Amino acid sequence: MRRPVEFLADMLPLDEAGRRAVDETLADWRCEANDATTSGGRLLVDVIGTAAVVGAITRLAFDEVRMPGSWQLFARVVGLALTVSAMIAMIGAWSTLAAAEWPTAVTLLVALLPITLGSYLPLVALTPPFRLQRGVPVLGVCLLLGAIAAANLGWVTPVAKLSFRVNAVDVLAAHVREAPVPRSDPERSVPALAGRAMAGGFDGASAAYVLSERAALGATAPAFLLLGIQARRFSRHRRWRHAGGLLAWAVAAVAAFPAVLAVTELRDWLQALFFYPANELRLLQFWVVPAVALVAAGLMARRSPASTTIEAKR
Amino acid sequence: MHRMRLPASERTILELLAAREACYGLELVASSEGRLTRGGIYVTLGRMEQKGLVTSEAAEGGRRQYRATGLGERALLAARIFSGEATIEVKP
Numbered sequence: 001m002r003r004p005v006e007f008l009a010d011m012l013p014l015d016e017a018g019r020r021a022v023d024e025t026l027a028d029w030r031c032e033a034n035d036a037t038t039s040g041g042r043l044l045v046d047v048i049g050t051a052a053v054v055g056a057i058t059r060l061a062f063d064e065v066r067m068p069g070s071w072q073l074f075a076r077v078v079g080l081a082l083t084v085s086a087m088i089a090m091i092g093a094w095s096t097l098a099a100a101e102w103p104t105a106v107t108l109l110v111a112l113l114p115i116t117l118g119s120y121l122p123l124v125a126l127t128p129p130f131r132l133q134r135g136v137p138v139l140g141v142c143l144l145l146g147a148i149a150a151a152n153l154g155w156v157t158p159v160a161k162l163s164f165r166v167n168a169v170d171v172l173a174a175h176v177r178e179a180p181v182p183r184s185d186p187e188r189s190v191p192a193l194a195g196r197a198m199a200g201g202f203d204g205a206s207a208a209y210v211l212s213e214r215a216a217l218g219a220t221a222p223a224f225l226l227l228g229i230q231a232r233r234f235s236r237h238r239r240w241r242h243a244g245g246l247l248a249w250a251v252a253a254v255a256a257f258p259a260v261l262a263v264t265e266l267r268d269w270l271q272a273l274f275f276y277p278a279n280e281l282r283l284l285q286f287w288v289v290p291a292v293a294l295v296a297a298g299l300m301a302r303r304s305p306a307s308t309t310i311e312a313k314r
Numbered sequence: 315m316h317r318m319r320l321p322a323s324e325r326t327i328l329e330l331l332a333a334r335e336a337c338y339g340l341e342l343v344a345s346s347e348g349r350l351t352r353g354g355i356y357v358t359l360g361r362m363e364q365k366g367l368v369t370s371e372a373a374e375g376g377r378r379q380y381r382a383t384g385l386g387e388r389a390l391l392a393a394r395i396f397s398g399e400a401t402i403e404v405k406p
Binding site: 017018020021022023024025026027028030031032048051052053054055056058059060063 | 338339340351352353354356357359360361364375376377378
């Protein structure tokens with residue numbers, strides 16, 4: 001049990017102090033495991049050791065999240081998500097109506113904001129705080145992100161997506177008289193699916209669709225994070241160590257956009273690149289992320305010294 | 315003016331270290347009667363080392379032994395005085 005935990009702990013984006021704390025906790029576990037003679041004793045040591053490592057990681061994450069730089073970045077990402085959501089909501093409202101209707105735009109904005117925020121939050125984890133002199137604190141925001149992403153994918157996104165679709169369809173139905181606008185199958189959150197299953201009204205096809213889409217979206221966010229973290233870890237130069245995470249994020253986001261569409265909607269890859277149904281306008285948000293990430297990576301690469309390596313600084 | 319705060323966990327560690335020469339983090343947890351946890355001990359010790367309150371040296375098996383520094387002992391004394399647990403006798 002210790003080796004899988006060691007492997008997972010090794011993959012976490014810890015700074016130097018955090019790495020040492022986790023290593024020492026693991027060393028205690030190793031020492032106690034060597035002293036344990038019975039299988040019951042070894043099991044107890046494993047349980048206590050796992051709890052200790054989880055406790056150390058939680059404590060480190062909590063300390064990092066409390067740092068002022070983390071919250072500054074969080075506020076910036078919220079601001080970016082709000083701006084992009086407002087733009088897309090206005091495009092949605094203005095493109096379907098002859099005259100602009102602010103209540104419609106606001107309704108679309110409220111429905112869209114949780115999805116956009118959930119998509120942009122990984123940027124927090126991969127952006128080093130500029131004003132902090134210590135190592136890049138990303139573990140706390142990564143874990144916070146994981147919790148938010150789980151809630152977002154399982155509950156907020158399905159509810160918000162359904163709300164956005166219903167609103168978009170209502171706008172179209174009210175103003176486009178030529179043909180009736182069909183409503184898509186309602187998307188259900190994990191709690192809603194569980195509730196239906198408990199009530200005996202479980203719809204297997206609907207559940208399979210929702211869960212496959214959730215799985216596809218759920219796999220992209222950790223993939224972004226891992227790509228960025230690995231890029232930063234293996235970069236010797238300071239400028240690429242900082243900017244590399246964002247660059248990887250940008251490339252992954254560009255690649256993931258048609259991939260998500262192709263997987264979830266079973267469309268052709270090329271068609272997915274150019275096909276924007278009215279109620280899929282929200283997916284435009286994915287194109288903003290790589291653009292912002294590329295600009296931020298360029299700015300960071302210019303600010304950081306090119307020739308100084310992390311090893312040389314130590 | 316730089317003000318240094320001594321949280322309860324750091325004070326507990328300094329009290330335990332004051333009573334012995336040097337010890338492992340796990341020994342501190344065992345002798346703290348539940349006031350320190352395995353999950354938090356090394357995070358706290360790392361922070362105290364950065365502040366200069368404790369020092370450590372590598373031991374076998376990747377573990378480290380910790381001891382209080384002079385600054386740590388003075389910080390503990392100051393904390394005891396401010397909480398009324400110790401007094402300073404001022405001679406005329």
